[in-house]
Amino acid sequence: MDQQQPNEVQQISIKQRIINIHENFENIRGSIFDEFSQIPPKSSVLLFLGKFQNKFHSFYKDFENKQFILDRNYFKLIKIENKGKTSYLLYLPQILLYDDQNNEIAQNLCISKIYAEMALKKMETCQFYLILDIQQLRGDDVRGWLDNVCIDSIFFFGTYFFNENNFFLLRYLQEDKWDQYQFSKSSGIFSYFSQNQQLKNQIYSKNEVLEAIFKSDNYTYVKTVQSEDAINYGKMMSYLSKELNPLKEQINEDLKQFQMVLLRLQQMPIIKNNFEVVQEIGKYLNDLQKGFMNEKNLLTDNASQIFEVYEFINKVNQEQNAQNINNRQKIRQKNSQSHQMKNFKEEVKIQELIVQPLLCDEAINKLKGIIQFFQKYHNNIFKNEKICEVQKLILNLKQWCANCNDTLENTLYNITSRIQDGPKNEIENGIYFIGITKVGKSTIINSLLNPDNIIQDHFVSQKCYGINTETKFAIGKGGVSETQHINGVYIGKREELNQIFDQNEKNVFSIEEILDQEQIQKCKIPKKYFVFDCPGFDDNINELMRIAHRISLYNYFKNTKNIIVFFVIDISQQSIEQVKNTFDPITQILREKNDLVTHFDKWTNIILTKAKKGQRQYYLDNWQQVYKGYLDENYSFYKKLFENRCVEFEKPKTQDIEQIIQSLTNQIIKMSSSQLQSNQAFTPKFQGVLDPKVQSLYEHCIPKVKQKLESILNFFLEDLDEYILESSDNLEIKKEKFEKIQSILLDQNTKQMINLITYNNCEIILKELSNWVNGNPYLQKNDIFIQQYIEDMKSILKISKYCQKIKKIAPFEIKIDNLVKKIKIVITKIDEVRSWYLLNDQRKNLHLRKNYLAELHKQKQQLEQINQFQFNLLQSQYQAQG
Structure with missing residues (x-):
């Protein structure tokens, strides 16, 4: 199983750690x-x-x-x-x-x-x-x-x-x-x-x-x-804890990475529209789930049973369903691997996506011996130790098995995780380059930013444009697009950009981040302008990403005051489909469809790429012969753009390349500036459109919203238990963090904690919970799923907003009584512990410790609201602070 970037505990493999601990214990036994x-x-x-x-x-x-x-x-x-x-x-x-x-x-x-x-x-x-x-x-x-x-x-x-x-x-x-x-x-x-x-x-x-x-x-x-x-x-307990804690952390990390493999299997591109692959993965996930959900409930998150968990996972990973998944991928690797799969592996930082035994039999037997040693000499602590990732695996399997046939994880990964929010504040002037895949949009933007970087290159015996050095706007070769997001550059300082875009935005840069001072001086784009390179809406990656691109473009357009669009068309392809695929994504989200026909000259332009000298005029002279009247109605503006708002970008010629690039950049800047500065400046209005593709996505995801929310709450409750029990934060910090959650769930009118999450409060609560997790270093390090689930849910809500004027999301209510109760109890119990701690000075506390712990044991049976984890937490925290 290939793992992602290792953290500190992964520097020693889990197998080696088990061997080391086993040798230590065998030395003691011997x-x-x-x-x-x-x-x-x-x-x-x-x-x-x-x-x-x-x-x-x-x-x-x-x-x-x-x-x-x-x-x-x-x-x-x-x-x-x-x-x-x-x-x-x-x-x-x-x-x-x-x-x-x-x-x-x-x-x-x-x-x-x-x-x-x-x-x-x-x-x-x-x-x-x-x-x-x-x-x-x-x-x-x-x-x-x-x-x-x-x-x-x-x-x-x-x-x-x-x-x-x-x-x-x-x-x-x-x-x-x-x-x-x-x-x-x-x-x-x-x-x-x-x-x-x-x-x-x-x-x-x-x-x-x-x-x-x-x-x-x-x-x-x-x-x-x-x-x-x-x-x-006595101090032997310190030694055993020193051996147990890293082992437990390593096992959690190992199971976490296993879950990531399970998630990636569902996200990989080949699962979409491939019913056989979906079935195989579904059967495999169900095989795993059965071991944790059988009537005898043999597999739990108790540390004493972890070797049984490994034995069971190994057994399933060696059975036929797992082998079918592996064999299918091996066949694909022998053949030419799809660009989609290659991109996917690069994105998720994984080399091989196969299921295999997590630990060899020898390591599992040694792990069993280690557990027996803990049970003999450390059992008063060990019997309550939990392997948190086992419970998270159970929660994940429950959701994955319920949604695998619907390929929900694949849909969420390929659409919702790729939707860009756009600017948080309004953009004054935005120039957008729009066109199908591989027409030359990225080359044009590189020409505008740094014309000296453009060179003549060759690919499969064809002349093409290339670049001297790497840039943020990669130029692809062949038929595959390098642009998979809306990428932008701001002609100004980073500090100004941060006022417009969220600082987490990774695809929009200030010109200072791209060019050096000498290159900035040569750049002719006016200051304060934004220039955007948009992915092709016919993108050859997959249909789901095309939908994500369209929603992202809407998010950008709706927050741009003055919009200038350059439609980029490859004139060497005499294709009506190319014209339609270039303009349709824009016309579909226009509130007034006539804005393109009636006002085309105020905000749109055409760049004809890969043009031969005189080719534009040839098309105009032979318009009927080239297009045979198919563009006369819905695309009647196309000829007007050809005649009045058109730039030719010729194929590269060694002797004329500087002249070609200079002419191109001058014309683009002149045309866009004149439109933005004109007294007749015009800003089109856009709206979300529920076309059949987006409707299919919407109907696919939205019914899962309640289940996703329930999963988030279940994970959050697990995370709170883990944080209470495992984190080294002292009681004061823990109380502060729980009070922060309490404030998130506080109704500002009644000043009481809410007990329902609904469509109306869902977004703000998820945002605050996400901030809380991000602000908690322990959870940020140890839980990769809670944040992802929250992002999935937030993205589903984005689609809902995009579509809400056409088809609103069904109302829902999720009870959060367990979460509210847990928060109240933990805060109360922390206060009780602190009051005991503050009652006497440190030395008197040492004297009272035994009596105090005995009192805790008496109260234990009365605390039906608080689970064993929290009891152990309070006891261990008191001992630690003593």
Whole structure:
């Protein structure tokens, strides 16, 4: 599957990331052996956490009775006798070290935590003395050490934990002297959150350390978590999240690109009017949908089932329907590939459009092993993790399957996505060059802008015009047009252009962006003029694009005050069809059809291209013989244009090319300027026309409007859940963004949130939602479909406006209760979290965290309005800010 431009997470392939994580987890698994034996009940165990300057052995080496029970890289278990009493020392040297950038150090901590859990399982009834190496604790002072004992969950070992009530802090000084702090809440020596008291310390020699610990009676007992949600491995959780998050992001990206392939299959040019291809793609999409929509609902967006999603997609991608699609395209590639398909692949930046397995079997098996590891050691978090793109795939498949036979995506891509809005403010003077494909419009505009750039060229043994350097107005060769949009140039500054056109307009340029200062000085087009190169309305790309061009031209004309049109006709082709195809797109959208017949001399002209010397006069002298009266009625103005408003653009001649170009540009500028400056200046009026082709499009798209809107809302709700759960924005920013959506949906009269989207408010709401998505970097990066759906819908509304005077869109109503409810609940819950956070200072918050989270769990059952995602969001956000 060919992918589009990679983002950062794609720099490593999903297969390689799976291999890397699997190797990491296998290294952890391979270092674990179940070798602890049962420790006698009520034994004393001294649990040493940290390296202690690698001097742990000095604490017990002078004991006469000592026995190494286990001695491994990650731990040591030693049995000692002290005054006739047997005790055990459990030493975990690597359990306090963690480094995000050092994989080995992080894995060593994970292995140590797992071993500690295994050991505690054999020591559940023992009494423990907890000793921490100060030099491996984060923090600059006693308070910092104590804070991070809690924050880093140092005394949490999976299903077992110790309350932070009784422990020792130990630090090596010099000459085998040790600085020891004793912490005990129960004895009142130190209150954890007190601002006034200080933790007392004592200095002991190496031989006195164990003696002082035994004498203190500062022991505690291990506890077992009461639910899976409370399982905690401390900083090991950070390592597992560090492995999980990029993997989840990569899987989402992989599935996103797969969906793009599915969309491109429906958009490609060969699907239009090819019933067999449409059927094959429809069957293939239905095969995919069945796996997600069956009665047992085996495939969901839960991360624990993602390997099943991959297995299913691979299965479908290897079946006959998928192979039929691939084989048909392979046949096409062996033959001469159509220009349409070549252009399409360039536009969508894709080389091959085939369906194939997303992951090999080996990678899927490794992914399954990774998931099993997460389920064993990270399940309290992992069980609620979602692969957002699975749900989006389900939503997309639902819509695509419903509309595939109607080739809706192909229609939207080829028409609505290509309709140009035109100027946002009125153009004073606009010169438009209109004609069928390949008559020379782009050559004429290049001649006007920079005549020095025009040269004589050859194509298939024919003389033609070419250019020295690339320009914004490409000149094509052969029978294929290079102009697929209305392209324009403004003879003025970019700042002025931005006042007339939206800054996102990619096809209209200021002259400063095209020519250098010397070339601008030579350009003879008057300042403030616009010059437009229009695509051929008989365009050989496809019928849908011709309709888009016509609507775009209407959007430009309706916002141009003074219009001058140059109809460009290839005089070397004695074709009546050429004449009709040149003029019909204009006459069809004229409000008054006589404006061309009666007022042709005030706003229209003809340029005859590829002309031989004297050819125009020959046509006039033999008019009846050339056209046999077929143009006498509806096109009677054509002869008048030939006689009075005509420029000849001769074929290139090496010795005369500069003279030909100079003559052409002088005549065009003179004729257009005289028309614009004349006291008899005339501006024709235009209107949208529902001809059979546009009506067919209209009737095809408009019934889908409600379904498209529902899809947008479903995607938007999914995006909100993803943003709440996954985005790194803090609560303040999230609240601000949700309040922005709230304001979008606020009725200005009642000051209440609306609960319906209708034809009347649809456009403005979609515009604001689109702005909201664009203003949210997380969604802008992670969702390529919500914005596209909104653009599709906005384009359907454009067609509706174009056609509304002839046939208005049927009224519709879309309920948005779920969206409104979600926005209100999230804002309320964020406020609740903030009020708790602000209630106490940071240190008191640390103390209250457990009670607060417990309270959240109590409220969980009462919050029917808020889903599991939002609950997890609030909990994780509170922990992060704590």
